[in-house]
Amino acid sequence: MSFEEIMVQTLANRKNRVDEMKFKAMMDHQQANLIAYAFNDPAKMPKLEEAYPFLNESKQTEQVPEWKKTQMALMARATQIKNARKLMKGGK
Structure with missing residues (x-):
């Protein structure tokens, strides 16, 4: 620092x-x-x-609607999958 x-x-x-x-x-x-x-x-x-x-x-x-929670979880999972695919392509 x-x-x-x-x-x-x-x-x-x-x-x-x-x-x-x-x-x-x-x-x-x-x-x-x-x-x-x-x-x-x-x-x-x-x-x-x-x-x-x-x-x-x-x-x-303000309460977050259930659909918004589901959307956020889906987006987080999609990001994880994209990152995993990038690692697999870069690792070979």
Whole structure:
């Protein structure tokens, strides 16, 4: 690896670490808010989906249709066959 590649990787690793720390801080703050609700007035405590809205996002992600999965598998298999044939022709 060159010096530039090492520096790019180091900076990327640092950014990832900072992003993880920010996310952890946000989650800690949200948890503290929920603890305050639970301790002081449990009746006003928000539902899980309201407290953590990103939990619903995973359910709303676009589902890949079955035909698309089949098409992708077929294309991958065709590529494997082409590569195998190239190796067989080149090996003889």
